Amino acid sequence: MAETLQHLLFGFSIALEPINLLYAFLGCLVGTLIGVLPGLGPAGGMALLIPLIYGKSPASAVILLAGIYYGAMYGGSTTSILLNLPGEAASVVTTLDGYQMAKKGRAGPALCIAAIGSFIAGTLSVVFLMFLGPPLAHFALKFGPAESFALMVFGLSTVSSLAGSSLLKGAVATIFGLMLATIGVDLPTGINRYIFGIDKLMEGFDIIVAAIGLFAVSEIFMALEEMAAGTLEQIKVSRIWISMRDFLDSLGAIIRGTFLGFVVGAIPGAAHVTASFFSYSLEKKFSKNPENFGKGEIRGVAGPESANNAAACGALLPLLTLGLPASTVTAVLYGALLMVGVKPSPFLFQKNPEIIWGLVASMYVGNIMLLILNLPLVGLFVRILSIPARWLLPIVLVVAFVGVYSVHNSALDLVLATILGMVGYLMRKFDFPLAPVILGLVLGDLMEQSIRQALMISGGNPGILFQSAIAKTLFALAVLVIVGPSLLQRLRRSKPASRSAGIK
């Protein structure tokens, strides 16, 4: 352990050189700009700017990319909170309570807790990497197709906490999302499904297109209607900084989110989208007043934002210990490392530990720089909300369209986003929740692939799904998440002296 600490300190001594600090600053700045543009997420932004790292030292290259990465993640959260415009799939969860906070004039605290939560998550993740790194990587390796399928089922069970008033409507929204996921080429057989003769649909339905359509475009339809009815109120900003109470309220959520995010992030394929959904579900299920969620609960922002960030660190584990890029972001990082002459492999931990800890230190410096850069910017971002709605809303649409277009460079996606905007508007009007659609779309692909892979391995015997302890545990947890809260309530109600009896 002392040796590891030494390597880490050495890593920091490189990462804190002035030139590298400058790179971290530039990376965060450009990253934030990219993140504010929906569509170009962290992975896209990093890939776009990879030519910049050519010829730089590994540390500088990683610092620059880490800065872009953290900046882009934070930029995505900013637009989710201020405008209900999720810049990437993982920020969808942030819109649920973040945007409601903004509507109540608490955009400042929401942005602050997103930055602070990310920072704490980044810090704790470095500690986790030191202590849990190698054992956790081996645990993650145990995730075969059957375990992945169980994890996806567990993921879907979190719908029960996103569903709002009616579980049935939540189920409908999830099935709709899963249906969207089946659009495109079926990979194992090469058959085109549900493309309606449109070749461009072969690539599948992009999550960003769905997220921007369902959340941002439908939000503008809603706002237009309120405007026409004369009920749209100009958002008043009450305070920009976060209060101590808000911070202490969210600290538990941040720590839980970090741990959850780190573990889920280390599992290949699960991605940080799942981590943020898990964290939201966890916070809501175990909250004393779950009815506040979806109405501007700060814990609903703090938890998922931290989970998101920790998942990014967790995803480094399979890359560094096994040489496996487990997510798009780490795949870009892998490419970048190859470019500067470092080949991630299972032997890296033994042979060149200084590179690993240098990388970790560099990521961390990017994290700190983000906090320094963005906390002062909160006031500026919040001021966006004081632009009159009749100008702000068209501009949001225009920027959203750039993002949607950039996904496949196709105007068809613009049409799809518009149509989904209308679908989202109608769903909201009739009280269907939107987030399960995104969850279904994210998990659908992975779920179908993993169950088919598992059955191919077993030759069609479904028993394989329930063989391992991990899979069994996950299935049990899924049942618990769905049934648990109502059982708990019933138990409480059956006690005559219960305090909560008088409320309902």
Add this chain to the structure above:
Amino acid sequence: MRLGNRIWGIVLCAVGVYYLIEGFSLPPAAIGDPLGPLVFPTILGSSMVACGVYLAFRPGPRTDQAILSRRTFPRVLILFALLLLYAAAIPWMGYLFSTFIFILITAFLMGERSWTKGAMISAIFSTAVFFLFIRFLTIPLPLGFLEIFGFK
């Protein structure tokens, strides 16, 4: 809400049935795969139909208030149409010009009353967005008419 639920129930059933029909018209898989490309869609389609039937016949409180207002919904439809036109115009006119026109019209739809002020603000924003994202971040959006003026 009862009427609303009934209509939604029917809509969901229709979506489910259509999804199933479309699925069953797929060619059979050529490669051995215990779960073909059809199994997952079949589960999804039939669950959707089940949800639709349940939603349509579930007893609920009868409050037949109109959720889509006759006064405001047409405006939403106008914006919907504008967005579709905007999407169609981008590849043809280019991002800069179509954006200028879109911001201007939408701002008026949302209550702006002054043409000169509208045109100015719209011009400023569309150029700013253009330079920031297309020039600086080099996102390949169509230039359209700009190509005539020698932009590349």
